[in-house]
Amino acid sequence: MTDQIQLGVVGAAGRGMGYQIPATEDERVKVEAVCDIVQEGAERAQEAFDAEEAYTDFHTMIWEASLDTVLIATPVEHHVAQSVAALKRDLNVLCEVPAGRTINECRDLVEAVNQSSGMFMLAENDVFRREWMLVAELVSDGCFGDVYYARSERVTNGKDHIEEALWRRTWRVERNGVTYPTHNLGPVGRWFLDDRIERVACAGSGHHHIDPRGDPYDQEDTVVMLGKTENDCLIVHRQDILSERPAAGYRFELQGTKGCFESAAHSDDTHRISFADRNENGRNWESLEEYADEYLPECWQNIPDIARDTGRNGGDYLVFETFIDALVSGSDPAIDIHEGLDMTLPGLVSQQSIDSDGEWIHVPDSREW
Template sequence: MDRNGRLRVGIAGAAGRPRIFREALSAHPRAELAALCDVTEERLDKAREHMGAVPGYLSYESMLAEAELDAVIIGTPMALHVEQAILALDQGLHVISEVPAGISLEECRRLAEAAERSRGRYIMAENCNYMKPHMTITNMVRDGLFGELYFAEGEYLHDAKALCEATPWRRVWQTGVNGITYGTHSLGPILDWMEGDRIVKISCIGSGRHYTDSGNRPFEQEDTCIMTARTEKGRLVKIRLDLLSERPTALNYTLQGTRGCYESVRHELLGAGKLFLQSGGGDDDKREWTDLMKVGRDYVPDVWRTVPEAMLGPSGHGGSDYVMMTDFLNALTEGKPSPLGIHRALDMTLPGLISRESAERDGAWLDVPDSRGWFE
């Protein structure tokens, strides 16, 4: 903390996605942006255009050694997340890492070990958990309105072929591997709704390959991959990932319980969706869908009532980036637990890593490890 008791935060990969966090950092009374890091001076200049005149570093290690930080936001390519997180955790810093937590089981184990021994805390920045409809559904689930949950599905559909050309790391780590290794957007909100539960077994199959990159090479990832999963409490979950098909971006979710269900707006990225909740009257003629934000307005978290208007557009993922970072900063400055700590982050990451092997084995059902058991 600085002399005023504020959390000093550095950002790695500052010219990329983390720029959207500036508003939350600037607005927070107990945090300040203290350092930026990226790979070229040009990218640092680009970051400063959004972040202001903040000290910049071309070396991540130098930023950690010299900037007197309390926490670091890791917004770098997927393959760097674990190594950079471990470096920070081993210096006692808090880590807020973009998704997924890691790209292999071995990496995830090393990350969990580092988080276990560090006085710093690890948090994974899955913004889909913080979208307004998803947080509203969470509060309604906690209040028992859905009854006993037994099925959910999540879909992340995003034609990333052009992104793979603009950011080559995506061609390696997103469309260069099969299965649902980039699955936390789909699975994250579901595990939030299913509090205290985790995926224990999965099967993954794909639809085949119909697209090629600019070099006319088929993508290693199949166009659509479907992961069927069973949870520890016996619930059924279906996850779809599609980064190649010709279609607009969409995030689709379903939740089914004994007293009702939720369906997102399947053709809109940020739509609220509709609910059916059992009224108790038993009159089938009156069964109908109702807009989530009409029925659930009393369940919208208070934090959503103070999101700046500028953050509510697509670039801020409808405001979820602001809400997420505000929640993380509150957790770190107030000593409160984060809902996306190391083990929940791995609950969201490990099923997708296992899905790669399942897809290679024609959909074989495989067990998903529990990171909590790695330290028993």
């Protein structure tokens, strides 16, 4: 693509607003239309994005507005249907996470991507977090040796967050298992290079909380998913959004034959790393930041100041910019449909496993569909 990209944003007054800075600052992009189901929100977003048109219906927008690209920032129950509709019109799609709610939905999405001339990219912003990209560079350079274990956690008291937007309840806690995996499995997947989770087993801690209406959550308070990769590595993921506790956010560990990494446990802590050929044979910790001068990716070395005002400390900016870069250059998207499903499907299969008393269940490879 050489001309200015004509962008439509759906969910523009909600999550879509997180992309307002890159969408309006990038001269390669013109926000042609915005869409929100609430008229007032659509009008507010039209002003914020300096858009030509505002809609309250997505299908009307993609048929009537002059678009070649759409950003889908709606609740997850709309991701696949809206992505498929846009791809059938050969529009490029940047879609929020997770990719879909069911395996059948994900199959429909792959079919639409395969039959469309439009590009699809999953907007997993945590893949672009500064610290996780720095770890990925160290892995790629062999500093960890062969990685064979990772642990990730998403731990926060999210009950109030769910009540503020009840659609979150529908897909986060009205089903059991790992319902929101991509912010964790995205970065971890980059650390395991060409490997992918091939089977999972999932178990929970039981039900100990009720919602403000006195109804129990279908989601167990803490769920833990074990994942085995095609190369027989182990990935452990914990999701807990119901327990009474201070938020700990996202936490990670990575272990290889030559080194290990542990993310900060709390806001006043530091990300730490240790390698066998340094620090008294790997028996002491260093700050991850010690490696930034040598290994920080170029996209973070040159990131503009305005990017830090976007979500994930710049992650929203970079996920949008890499998508636009791919459209302009004709290169592959940074997170294509298959990588996007590598971080989505294990969570969906975990929901089958927890319903089957922790049975190990195969995770399909979308590349074979």
